[in-house]
Amino acid sequence: MIELHEVSKTFGNGVPIVALADVDLRVDAGEFVVVLGPSGSGKTTLLNMIGALDNPSTGSISVGGVDISEASRRELFDFRRATVSFIFQSFNIFPGLTAAENVQFGADAADREDVDPAEVLDSVGLGDRVDQFPHELSGGEQQRVAIARALATGNPVILADEPTGELDFTTGVQILQLLQQQAADGKAVLVVTHNREISRIADRVVELSSGRIVSDGPPAEGKARLEDLHW
Amino acid sequence: MMKDWFLLLRWSWRDLRKYWVKVVAIALVIGIGTGAYAGMTSMTNWRRDSNNASVALLNMYDMRFELAGDSFVPRGDLESAVASIPSSGSVVAAEERLVRSIQVDASTDDATILVPGLIVGRDLAAGGPTINTWHVEAGTGLAAADAGQPLVMLEYSFLMHNDLPSSGEVVVSGGQVLTYTGGATTPEFFMVVPENTTSFAQGTYAGVFASLETAQGLAGLEDVVNDLVVTITDDADRGVITDEIEDAISALGVGVDVTLKEDDPSYRVLFEDVENDAENMTVFAVLIFGGAVLGAFNLITRLSEAQRREIGIAMALGVKPLRIALRPLLVGAQIALLGVVFGVGVGVLIGNMMRDLMISFIPLPIWETDFQWSLFFWVAVIGFVVPFLAAAYPVWRAVRVKPIEAIRTGHLAARGGGLAPLLKRIPLPGNTFAQLPLRNLLRAPRRAVLTTLGIAAVMAVLVGFLGSIDSFVGAINRGGDAIKGDSPDRLVVSLETVLPVDAPGVAAIDNADSVGRTQPILQLGMRAAGDQDLNLLVEILDLDNDLWQPGVVAGTIEDSGTGIILAEAAAEDLGVDVGESLLLTHPRRTGPTTFGFAQSDVTVVAIHNNPLRFAAYMDDAALDLANAVGLANVVYAEPAPGSTPEDVQRELFSLDAVGSVVTASASADDLDELIGQFVGVLQGIAFFVLLLAVLMAFNSASIGFEERQREHATMFAYGVRVRKALRMAIVENTIIGIVATAMGLVAGVGMIWWVVNVSAAETMPDIGLVVEMSPTTLVTVIVLGVAAVAFAPVFTVRRMRRMDLPGTLRVME
Known part of the structure; x- marks a missing residue:
């Protein structure tokens, strides 16, 4: 589903800052992958490259069979609309739209007409919060609306940037459960976090340091259950 | 620190x-x-x-005394009358004048300039005139030695408006050539308001300033005067002195019109x-x-x-x-x-x-x-x-x-959703992209209302400006149409004096080669009493004539007898309706060339369609009231087939009996020109107003873009194209533009109403204005108001395209 070949990203004009260096990565459909690393390790840059929010300095990226490293601006818009869905740390749901309407936005953005927002919200446990505006929802509920919005696109890749960073432990676990469920349903789910505890439930953990992959494999102590997490 | x-x-x-x-x-x-x-x-x-x-x-006069109709008295009689009054000690100065209508040909190689005007003859002896003096703006003035010579000065704004040199020659009624030595101003011409009109006729009405002797010579009237200007001491009782002088002049056997300084048309308008x-x-x-x-x-x-x-x-x-x-x-x-x-x-x-x-x-x-x-x-x-x-x-x-x-x-x-929850239960058409603009507006109602009010205020000004112009132009056009009627090329030939309709002078007009049909008229100034007293310029003519009749909007002109036909505004101000009567103070002939005043009750038989309040008409059956059966001082003349109005003007100009020849629509044309001058300035201000609206819309869009940067970034992350985001911003601004323009239109129409019914009604009561807004104005305001505001977000498109998506999405606040 996702293939990166020798991807590098350099910022700055004077003294260049290497955010990513020669990254090779492959993520298949149905995989729940956690990208782990401290601040400045390049994990968000990696996510932005895969989501076509930014382009690599060198190397190639192919997602869903589309080579996005050489794509035009227009093709990148089309790619984002049809292939990836973002979940952000700060949710970024639209305050002027209700929960259902935020979900409907996801469907509208992907040109999908067969989506019932109430049904999608129900699937993330918000069946009774359909008509609430964001300011009427808790943080966990807002993040679940964001996930529902991502789901409504029907896109095969979900990219989550610190999805539990704003949330308390219990709510965070609920969110992770939802993301795990998406992988189980066949989507490729890539979660970026600095929280090592979250990596314990991943199928694979990709660890970055100074822009390089320093390890890639299943959790060192084996895959844990959600109930075993704590932070 | x-x-x-x-x-x-x-x-x-x-x-x-x-x-x-x-x-x-x-x-x-x-x-x-x-x-x-x-x-x-x-x-x-x-x-x-x-x-x-x-x-x-x-040194403008404090009071002016004009002899009624075509009355004259020997030079010195008016000054003697003033000297005889009990309060003569309060009179600072009194000067006699001869003031006559005149036709002036100031044509140059480039332009034909044939206009009516007024010659004002003054005593130049002893450094005169001392009241309503002349201020020479161009060329040289007149001296005592010029008395009786064919030397005059022209009113300065007439020179300016017609691009005439500061000295030269003009031809006046009767074909006499005069040399003008310069251009001058005087208080009665600060605003050029020809008698009995509301025109501002700088370029189409010539003031000719001459010595008393020269004016008398041109009029063929030896040693007579018909006008007196007076200044009095500051502490004098003006009412008492006015009455005393009026009585003293009346004792000479002539009627007299009194004008106080504040009522002088030029001073008042000024x-x-x-x-x-x-x-x-x-x-x-x-x-x-x-x-x-x-x-x-x-x-x-x-x-x-x-x-x-x-x-x-x-x-x-x-x-x-x-x-x-x-x-x-x-x-x-x-x-x-x-x-x-x-x-x-x-x-x-x-x-x-x-x-x-x-x-x-x-x-x-x-x-x-x-x-x-x-x-x-x-x-x-x-x-x-x-x-x-x-x-x-x-x-x-x-x-x-x-x-x-x-x-x-x-x-x-x-933050709270503002008024957005109001829409929770209201199903809106379209997908979320269609709904977001309205939601965004309701989300921040205070901001939306302030932006809308600001733009609405400037749009109201724009509507007020343009609509006021429309209302003036509309009145001018209606006046022009009413005057032209079925005879649009008709000319108004003013006679030098009141003449029998079968006099050779009138016959000469009728017989002129360039003239077709004619219609003699007696034009008299009258005063009507009612809720408020009004001065009227009444044209007494055969209402069955085949050349021209006034258009009627109420009542009828058939068998009108001695009835009067008023303008709608006049009837309103007098408080009379068709069928009701009013008291008319009118001239009545007392001798061959002298008029006094009499009062008669007349019935309002019809309302005509001319918005000029002072315009009134009576059938020639009413000539009896003025003891003037068979007399005329104006002739309507239509160009003969193949002739132009200019041909008529040129041919009649040389006739002795003719004072002036103007097209019937001249006053409307003058007003049209005046409005044209103002429109230029108002358009300049309108430009600033529009710029203000655009700037406010641009600022609002620009700040709004920054406030919603993260929302835009999220949309772009979901593959929403820039043009779609821009479209949403445009829709949002369009809503503001429509509401602001609608509010601006309502408030603007209110402003026009105020200008027409309060402001202009006080200061321009002689023009019957109605609130009008041309389709062009309406379309201009709607298009500019809505479009300028709607498309302001276009200025943010560059920033949308260059947005740092990863950076924006990760920003917390």
Whole structure:
């Protein structure tokens, strides 16, 4: 589903800052992958490259069979609309739209007409919060609306940037459960976090340091259950 | 402490550089608002000062006595009459004049200039005239030695409007060639208002200033006068002196019309015009200023709110609220300072436009157009204070909350949905992209309302400006149409004196080669009594004639007998309707060339379609009332087939009996020209008004873009194209544009109503104005108002395209 070949990203004009260096990565459909690393390790840059929010300095990226490293601006818009869905740390749901309407936005953005927002919200446990505006929802509920919005696109890749960073432990676990469920349903789910505890439930953990992959494999102590997490 | 100040100054300077486009745009909004107010209202002070100084310089009369109809008395009789009154000691000076209508041919190689005019003969002996003196603006004046010579001066604005040299030759009625030595002004011609009209006829009505002897020679009247101007001491009882002089002149066996200085058409229009314009300008200027204030307040508030989190951090660090407030206030001060600078620039620009128009329009000998320091100072103070208050308000709000609330990010900082929940139960058409614009507006109702009100205020001014012009133009057009009727090329031939309709002079007109059908008329000034007394210019003619009849909107002109046909405005002001009667004071012939006054009850038989209030008509059956059966002083003449109105003017010009020949629509044409001059200036101001609306819309769109940057970034992350996001912003602004334009239209129509029914009704009562708005104005306002506001977000498209998506998406607040 996702293939990166020798991807590098350099910022700055004077003294260049290497955010990513020669990254090779492959993520298949149905995989729940956690990208782990401290601040400045390049994990968000990696996510932005895969989501076509930014382009690599060198190397190639192919997602869903589309080579996005050489794509035009227009093709990148089309790619984002049809292939990836973002979940952000700060949710970024639209305050002027209700929960259902935020979900409907996801469907509208992907040109999908067969989506019932109430049904999608129900699937993330918000069946009774359909008509609430964001300011009427808790943080966990807002993040679940964001996930529902991502789901409504029907896109095969979900990219989550610190999805539990704003949330308390219990709510965070609920969110992770939802993301795990998406992988189980066949989507490729890539979660970026600095929280090592979250990596314990991943199928694979990709660890970055100074822009390089320093390890890639299943959790060192084996895959844990959600109930075993704590932070 | 000093270091703190430098830091704050540096920091606010960086803020300024960061937002420099918006800062300049907001400062321009303030500048246009304050500048328009100062520039437009400066004119009022200039004109008052200039009018008073000019009238004093040329020693305008306190009262004027005109002999009725074509009456004359021997030279010296009028001055003797004044000397005989009991209060003669209070009379400072009295001067006799001969004032006659005249036809002037001032044609040049490039243009045919055949116009009616007025020759004013004055005694040049002993340095005269001393009352209503002449101020030579071009060429040279007349001296006592010029008395009786074919030497005259022309009224200066007539020279200017027709691009005539400062000296030259003109031909007057009867074919006499006169040399004009220069151009001069005098108070009766500061505003050129031909008798019994409301025209401002600088270019189409010639004032000819001559010695008394020259005027008498031209009129073929030896040693007679028909006019007297008088000045009295400041402490004299004007009413008593007026009555005494009127009685003394009446004792000579002639009727007399008295005009006090304040009632002189030129003086009245000159001063009332200032107050009228001041009222209008103030209303327009206050609205522009108010709109700009609303806009600036809204925009600066939004800019300052963007610093909410930084204020919270400062509070958390224990910085005193006053010091926290300094940085945003410094930004406000910088905007205010720039706004004041722009305001002075815009004010000077608008002031210069108004001054140039006024100077070209009114040839006052003194124009006092000093820079209005005091006015500009106070406007600048307001222009400075408003941005301060605008910046202080959000800071005041921010420092009142707990620091944690200001710092807080993410969902805990989520704000309420404004009025968006109102739409929760209302199904809106379309997908979320179609719904978001309206939702966004309702989400921030205060912001949306302030933006809308600001734009609505300036649109109201635009509608008010353009609609007022439409109403004036509409009245002129209706007047022109009414006068032209079925005989659009008709000319009005004024006779030198009242003549029998079968006199050779009248027959000569009828027999002229270029003249087709003719219709003799007796035109008399009358006074009608009613709810208010009105002066009327009554044309007595055969209403069964086949050349021209007045158009009627109520009643009938058939078998009208001695009935009168009034303008709608006249009937309204007199408080009479068709079928009712009124008391008419009218001239009645007392001798071959002398008229006195009599009173008769006449019935209002019809209402005509001419908006000019003073215009009235009677059938020739009413000539009995004036003891003037078979007499005429005007002839309507239609060009013969193959002839033009100009041919008629040229041919009749040489006839002795003819005083002037003008097209029937001349007064409407004069007004049309006048409006044309004003339209240019009003369009200039309208440009600033529109620029203001565009700037406010641009600022609003620009700040709105920054406020919603993360929403846009999210959309782009979901593959929504820039053009779709732009479309949503345009739709949102279109809603504001439509609502603001609709509100502006309603308020603007209210302003037009006020101008027409209150302001103009007071100062231009002789024009029956109605509220009108041309389709062009309506379309212009709607298109400009909606389009200018709607497409303002286009200016943000570059920033949308260049948005740093990853950076924006990760920003917490």
